[in-house]
Amino acid sequence: GQQVMQIPQYQHVQEGEDFTTYCNSSTTLSNIQWYKQRPGGHPVFLIQLVKSGEVKKQKRLTFQFGEAKKNSSLHITATQTTDVGTYFCAGLSNFGNEKLTFGTGTRLTIIP
């Protein structure tokens, strides 16, 4: 079945440093979504990417969707303590499919 892997599994950064998580799917995706889960919380939708090569920005967050629609990345510039949490990518394999496959997640901790 479809697998979605993320690296790294854990990332510890000093506050103010940048952070990047990479997402790789075993199959081509129709679109990809990114969610953030704070410790003890539930996943919260951040963004959706649909087009090959698409890049979207939300303030300090930059999201990219690969040309082959099999990988994606999330980059955070100048991390803040509020960025703490686990970042999951989640992909849909083809149109008409309702099954959102979550990645393995990257847990970000910030050293003040």
Add this chain to the structure above:
Amino acid sequence: EPEVTQTPSHQVTQMGQEVILRCVPISNHLYFYWYRQILGQKVEFLVSFYNNEISEKSEIFDDQFSVERPDGSNFTLKIRSTKLEDSAMYFCASSEYRAVNQPQHFGDGTRLSIL
């Protein structure tokens, strides 16, 4: 802002017992989902539900699991005979339209502990 609500927040059940987890999706949403997350692991899709029927399910969602929308607001997940490995956080989610086009809104989850 409208929220997905789940009850109870924590359920402790003896192995072999039946358990029902309850969810109230956002009122104008049409698509409903259940996910589970074993402690420290990724979120796993269980089932999607639309127009009073299952639209998709994963290999985890075997005959021990069932979902129901008993009235216009509630969406339930039943596990008939619980096993130790069913211990996890169960999240309900809803979206206005089908998953391919829409973000999913998650509830706070029910922590299920099987003894």
